[in-house]
Amino acid sequence: MCVLLLLLFSAPAGTQVPGAVEELPAAIVLKPLFAQRVQILDVAVLTPRGLLVLDRAGMTRYEQEEDLSLGRTTPRWRRIESVSLPARVWPRDLRGHLVMDRVTFGVLLPGTDCAAQFNPLRLACTERRVPWPLSSLPNGGLEPERNYFMTPEGMTVYGGSTIASDGEGFIVADRQGRLTQLDANRRPVADLGAGDDVVPLRSLCGAGRSQYLAASHGRDGDVLRALVVQGGRVVQAAPDFPLAGAFTALSSVDGKTFVITRLSGADRYDAFQADISCGR
Amino acid sequence: MSLRNRLFALVSGVVVLTVVLVTWTVSSSARQSFATVDTQRSAALVTQFRREFANQGEQVSLRLDRIAQSDAASRVAAGIAGARDFAPYVNEATPLAAAQELDVLDLVAADGTIVSSAEWPARFGYQHAWARKAVHATNPSSGFLQPVEFPDETGLGLVAVRTLPAGSGTLYLAGGRRLDRKFLQSLVLPPGMRVLLYENLQPEVSGRQLIAAEDDPPEAAPLEPLIARVIQDRREAREVIEWPDGPETVDALPLGGPDGAVLGVLLVGSSGRELAALVRRIRWSGVGFGAVAIGVGFLLSFLVSARVTRPVEQLAGAARAVADGEWDVHVDDVGTTGEIKVLADAFETMTRQLVDHRDRLVQAERVAAWRELARRLAHELKNPLFPLRITLDNLRRAKSLSSAEFDEVFDESLTTLQTGLGNLNTVIGRFSDFARMPAPEFSQVSINEVVEQSVALFRAQLAAPGRPPVAVTLELDPAAGAIRADGEQIRRAVQNLLLNAIDAMPEGGELRIVTARSNGVVRLDVADTGQGIGEEERSRLFTPYYTTKQHGTGLGLAIVQSVVTDHHGKIWVESEHGRGATFHIEFPA
């Protein structure tokens, strides 16, 4: 189980938001994007009304059919094109990541590096291990047949992120389900509580501060948690956000943060875009 | 019985009587004392047992209170409050009961439905028979007896009821301990006591309802009357039950339920076996002690009596010896003191005097006998010597006569001298015969023939004309047979007796001779009807040369006694003056 930790930063300048949860008016918000029965590995929003979905079967591009301003909360998508993943025996807990920035468009899979193209949507995959973009946390990519990464120091993590401002260091989610703050030399300096994955979060509410989204499993289910760096310390910044299902993936693609969950009873995967509401 | 035996018997008897009396008194007193103590102990133990039983009831109440106050019970009460489905709580009673070591625990809803039952888990959903009624009817703070249903049977339980609020209703907790063997074993009892429980749950009194703490329960039949009585009377009762291995005092206490019915009978038994064993031990100890004491008493009695009677016996023996003629008996080694010593000394003096006296008497008799012999000899010799002296005088005078007259006188004198010398010779021969009685030559001799031959010799004399008649009667036993004897001497003795008897009847009379054989002896009686013999004469009858006749040597009866003595026989005479005399002789057969 993972706890999604969401770091919230106070929005307007001149207003300092203390590190304690109860003092911050911020809240984690999730915007539903997409749902399907096949496991969603990652999503990426293609502006203006496009969505790219990476799942166990392949990668599919969708276009939004309706305008959400009409009152609907969940958009409807129309499938445009798709491409299959290479025929391989993928790990049972398959992880995949869409790499999209101004320069690169690709797909990272366990032991497989794929270059992608649009129009038509294509994947050119090579069996090789490449580091995954864990926000500059050094890694060798997913361990073979496994669902975790290993740092140069031999630390095994499910995810991690660099503390990019207000200090240096990293936040990692280790295999024991704990979030740990590392210093610049990747030595543990603080235990940040339960956590099974962590990704950076960019939000207008937290502009200028290092924000992180993490997920962990609590007794009553998976929750999201917000973290913010204050004075070199990572603190919780918003109340826990309980998830309806189980978290299966956190990702940060093209500056946006996504949460993938699974409702076991309904055999359904949901993709959400995560953000922080400043509460003003 | 000798003095020693009598004394021994007397002292022993006293000892035995004393020991028996003491032993019986002691054991009887001890038995009574122990019985009293045992009765008191039984009563105390029954009282203690009542308290223990009551304590068990309080324990049940206490444990039920703990359950009622436990979180688990509160959780159940909260859970069933308003719940339509009690299924999640069906197994709650068992661990609660186990935690408080209760055999019975039912969780009952407000409407009496069993939510959970520890003793019969499958009975959920059924109506509880007594929980609700008991709460309203009895003092809920105390335990009470109640028939409880178990899967296989109905038993007795010492139970209590508590209530818990359950929403707008109530949760009843009905629980307790089953009165079974385990319960009985949990009661603390002193040694020698036991407890039985009779469950009065059937119409008829039956031994099958009897529960014991031990593995081997007793036979129920002897207890059934007591149980039935207690059930009927609803009162305690006590009875002594005789078991094969000893008696037992059983107190039966009725156990009532809330409505007063006798649900059970508690039987508290106090074994009399120990008391009986103790009494037996005392008795046998007494018997043993008594036996030892009696044995010692016998020994002491024997020693005492021997010590006391020995000098007496010695004295008696000495007296007997003296009576038998052995006068030279000494008792100077009696070894005692006191009166016995005085007696012994006196006896010694007496015997000494007797011996002296006897010696003097013997000496005097000897002198008298010599005098008598000399007198008789002088008398016997004087007669034949007188004609001899006359004759010799005649001869002297004849010297002066003519030759022819002298020759005539000489021839007459010579003849007279020869006759006189013959008489002297005869007298001297008799005396010589008595002095020189020959040793008997034994052979088988028929006493009857000797008597007949001897009588034949005297018949002519007895039949002489001019003699007063003497009737001779012979009563000869043909079975007299023969004796080992010297025939000649026997004949001589018989003839002397006949002669003596004839001489005793100068005026005639009867002469009776009797022979008989009996008891190993042959008896000869010669009886006459003469003038008899006085006592003083009888004593000297067999003395040699003693005679009452004018003539005679006085040796006849002496010879008879000598012959009888040589033949190991016995002779004595029975006579009174004027009534004749009977001489008795016994010869060994």
Add this chain to the structure above:
Amino acid sequence: MTRFKPIFLAAVSALLAAVTVDAARPHYGGTLRIETTDAAVMRRVNALAYETLVASDTAGALRPLLATAWQGDNGGRRWTFRLRRGVKLHDGSTLQPPQVAEALRMAHVDWQITSGDDTVAIDAGRDAPGLPFELADQGNAIVVRPAAGALMGSGPFRVERVDAGLITLRAHEGYWDSRPFVDAIEVRTTRSPADQLLDLEAARADMVGIQPTDVRRMEQRQFRIEASRPVELFVLAFEAHVATAASESVRRTLSGAIDRGAIARVVLQGRAEAADTLLPQWLSGHAPIAPGRGAEPLARSAVAALPADRRTLGLRVAASDPAAQAIAQRIAVNARDAGFTITVQTPAGLGPRFDVRLLRVPMRGATPGAALSDVMAGLGARTIALAGRVTPPEPGAPIDTVLFTEHALLEHNVLVPIVHVPELYAVSPRFESWNGPAVQPSGAWNLANAWLSAP
């Protein structure tokens, strides 16, 4: 920034309480420790090592396993299965169609089986429209018997070692559907039920078999319960001397007196279903049609008028089955209401003569016919003969035939179904199941998705 209405948050929160939550990130590694005394443990273990061509999903439909597609000719006499490519056996070799054909021939000597490039064709010699369902049965698993060495399969685990009371399986690294999370599985089969629960609470076991009567206690101790569908049947089977026509009224009355609902709801804590038929509804697909209800049961007075030996019955129950004993005790209580006296016997060895037995019969077949055959096999030929001259349905028999056979078995009340119960397991807190329950509705162990949150 898009602002979301708080109602969404509330809706999300509300959903939280309604759904089962799975673990978020499964961990690889560790040894899963299972303890059970289930007689079918080898069947469960073998299912982890040896796969079938097809499998039943939760809805009862078939899903591909070693076969990716299948097609039957008219009437279903001949079927062709397309085999999945690249399936690795436990020794690393690739499963070949001839091996599949050979494995099936070993199980069905009367079938005509041929293999192609990536196909296997089966001619069962009869119309077999349900043949694919038959092939979902574990008895038709593909077991490769090499000339030398141990048997091999293609399942997520391979049987590494079978000792007395301990079976060790090792993860198949090259499993075609992804390597399992755990490295190994240890299955202990000789621990007593009480010891199993102790081991679970002492963290010496991760998954133990439990009885319905244990569920509440386990839940109170925060252990998770995994359950299959009702796949076992508790049934009363009368002995020959009570199975006579003259005693049918007794059997019928006794059957009618039993409160099956209370047994399922209370005795078995709701983890059972009252049973009027041998097959559960989810398997037969039909609502229970209980036979033999035409005649009325005997009134209590009529029962009281019976001779003592006819209204006093001995009920034999396995001494090692506490659930069966609890059911038997409740049956005895119900029977008492009807005027019967039932003595429950639980001898460890030989015991006194009994009149009826309470049996616990598994039904693990994937199809109604196979399940009924399982039941009949579990009851034994002697008991079946007492119930009626009935033979087990042929493989692939239509549902009507199966139901007819079931009806015949129940007609004279020699067999009296009581409840259907699931296979139940309590799992430790560190036992997680990713992407599906650890125990499937059929009772099969879905342990390829099992993972351990703590080493």
